[in-house]
Amino acid sequence: MLERVKLENFKCFSYQEIPLKQISVLTGLNGMGKSTVLQSLLLLRQSSESGRITKGLKLNGEYASLGSGRDVLYRNALSDEIRLTVWENKDVRSYTFAYEADSGILPLNYSSDDEFPIPSSALFSTNFLYLSSARIEPKMSYGLTADPSQLENHEFGANGEFSLQYLAVHGDDKVRCTKAIRETDSDTQKDSLKEQLQIWYDEISPGVAPHVKLDGYHRMVDLDYDYREGDNRSDFYKSVNVGFGITYVLPVSISLLASKPGDLILMENPEAHIHPRGQRMLGELIARVAASGVQIIIETHSDHILNGIRISVKNGIVDSNDVQLAYFEQKQYNDYAHTVVFPKMYPSGQISEWPEGFFDEWQNALLDLL
Secondary structure, eight states: OEEEEEEEEETTEEEEEEEOOSEEEEEESTTSSHHHHHHHHHHHHHHHTTSSTTSOEEOBSSSOBOOSHHHHBOTTOSSSEEEEEEEETTEEEEEEEEOOTTOSEEOEEEEOOSSSSOTTOSTTSTTEEEEOSSOOOOOSOEEOOSOHHHHHTTOOOTTOTTHHHHHHHHTTSBOSOGGGOOOOSSSSOOOBHHHHHHHHHHHHSTTEEEEEEEETTTTEEEEEEEEEETTEEOOOEEGGGSOHHHHHTHHHHHHHHHOOTTOEEEEEOTTTTOOHHHHHHHHHHHHHHHHTTOEEEEEOOOHHHHHHHHHHHHTTSSOGGGEEEEEEEEEGGGTTEEEEEOOOBOTTSOBSOOOTTSSOHHHHHHHHHO
16 A cells, blocks of 8 residues: 655655555645646656656656656756655655656656566556546547456556446456445345446436447447436436536446455546535545555545545544545745645544635635625
């Protein structure tokens, strides 16, 4: 498990350490550094996929495209080096890269790794999954990956574009995160991926049922929905004729339910385009998957996602000590330095402190109405 990441001279941070736990919730105003933390991990991941980070830090690739060296060096840096350090499974791995203003690859000056790839690392292994905030949207059909190993390794693409293909091929596989399995009134346990996806969809967007079908000849996958009320079902509708958010959240739901203990998931804005009740249930799904042994790091602006996690803590689904909150802000009195506050979550689901701007807008709006 990733336990900590340290950024030095990287983007908006001169020096910042971020502790990480089974669930890490990164939040704050736009432009405060949340994405920077994810990007530091994504750059290490994409730089290592060729086998070793010997060529340097690859700034543009599958997971992140950040430009050149001048775009990622801290604006007031006192040295021409960027250092990224990660703590994982009690090992410390540090990488120092030389600054080259116009280059998309920053040369490696120092690495603490003696061997690569690292056997115990989720960040550098097939146990890794990343979903960006720009996910698949409603279309008439979706393309397939030509590499079967991508599906076996749960590589759904940064936009989740291959998650539908995975559902079509592996929909009957059992969900391995047992705490994510929701019970039903049925006499038989419904624990397959497609069954649990439907059960969770009934919570996130009640009455909507997704259906996928492979078209091998055209190398496409079709996505349709029907609406259910009791035993009654509607006709099938193409995703373009159904609410945008219903498709947008599909890769998130599939990725969570298809994961297994030991996986590492990085996810941006899982709540996008989903109504508040659905966001809260998505927060509970995230908590249940994490409680099953998957490490999840999310960037979010949703108090409903947070509340779903808080309720899961209160109900004993996940331990409060396994939740890390990080609120990113900027201090005007300190040369507009980017800083991070780490509120603590208690077993009751309550939170130790509420810094200004930390999910307080609902209360502020109510006060303005008085």
